[in-house]
Amino acid sequence: MIAWQAELHNVEALVEIHGRPGYLLQRVPEAVREGLTEGGQQQIRKAALTEIRFVAEAGEAQVTLASHGWPSAVQIYYGDYWVEDRTIGEQPETLTLGARDPRFQFDSPWREGVPRQSFGPVWRILVHGGEVHLLEICGDSIRPPRADEKPALRYLAYGTSITYGGSVSSPDATYVAQAAWRLGLDPLNLGVPGNAHCEPAIAAHIAGRRDWDIATLCLSVNMLNQGVTADEFSARAGAMITAIASANPDKPVLCVGLFTGFPDLGWTWPGREVRATSEAYRQALRSIVEDSGFANLAYADGSELLDDWRGLSHDLLHPGAHGMIRIGERLAERMRPMLY
Template identity: 45%
Template sequence: MPERLRELTSDETGRFDPRVCRIQFDRHQAIAVHDVTSDCRQPTADELPDQRYLAYGTSITEGAAASVPHTDYVTPVARNCGVDALNLGCSGSAYCEGAMAEHIAARDDWDVATLAISVNMAASGGFSPEEFHERDDDFVNTIAAAHPEKPITCVTLFPYCDDVTESGDAEHATAYRETLRSIVEDSPHDNLSLVEGPELLPLSGLAADLLHPRDYGMKRIGDELSQRLDV
């Protein structure tokens, strides 16, 4: 631990105790952790935030085009809301898998969640809006039913290439957003709510692939989304 942190006397250090450290690895490198050795221990409950935010989504949620791991959009949401973060971004997938729905539903270590679903389903061409409706309806309602007391916010597609390119399919993107909107509206679970992805991210926040947000776009999503969560 840095010597000055050992001597820190102020408690005004944010949502974590100043002696709590989080290790983050670059997403592109395979890392095997064999052991942790030093003068350290697991943090106690009073050294951590009272609540934890779970985020599910694609590589956008994972932070694919962010310059470093902590410039994804999940981190500023957690920082702005004063909570801990649990990032379940799934690069190249996030197909509203039943196994993932059951996994999130079975976990009891989160208090609020966002489900950003799913540009991978829309952009791959492998899922029609009708197929998306069937899978997504099961996905969000499985999680909501298991945690009726926890607020869950569904996020429609962020702006991406289908919306703005000549070869894109804007109607397809619109159909996906309308589908998720209707699923939330028709759900019997009151803990589900909806946020429109285009309201969180300007087109100028995207990288050159017109799909992944860069650092500016990630921060915009994080700042806007944190204002819409029930934390």
């Protein structure tokens, strides 16, 4: 999406919310959001690898943001290169980009001998966490990045809070960002914390999008934790996978079974009724892929991607930083032959 002469990446709707300044950066269109569970309708409004991108040809630019619900982590990148981390809250905050820091000799990485990887000289503001509102972008000679200033291929990821990155402190620490970085892909994060239920609305949305080249579907510990039987999971996940794979026969789709976690120990989330095992869900997803007849489908076992319990955080469900890096490494290894 292009607005304010900038590209709003992983944003499908600008939403006005009464009592809040600016526009909410929403990851799916409103019609899709309304087709999710009640919880999903709220969670999909949270920023996840949402970016504001532009080239400031005349120098400095200012971007004003606010985060509602709770604070959001902000990372500023100049192309492939990290600049700084910030945190924003409900009070609007203006970020100034492009001012040279006198402590550093080099004001730009684009010099002879420095390799270009994925991005050109594009200012990138990555936001992650709460409901982020964009109030204003100011600066002279701002323009959206050109196609040759961004990665050529896009990676779309659907899943739970693990995909969203609910346990990490920065956007680039999610497994989605980690895998994308290793493969030189541009990530689109559609993780829905606590509410990845394979609804027809989100399935049709992903199936109908033409802006991705490879997708992962991480399905879905939310359904396991909320009493969905293996048979019902198979039916709902199968319908989603079929819709996406059949509409995009030339695009690889990798279905990811449950990651290592406390359900493997036979434990349940307090107050929840569980009617299946982790292994039953993994086998159901594997069978959907193997029996589908779609050449563009593949399966990856999440317990092999996260193969060390030390990669989990204290709740024994959400990966910490080490776990996210491990998943990103192994997922990239699995995805690479599907792409190149």
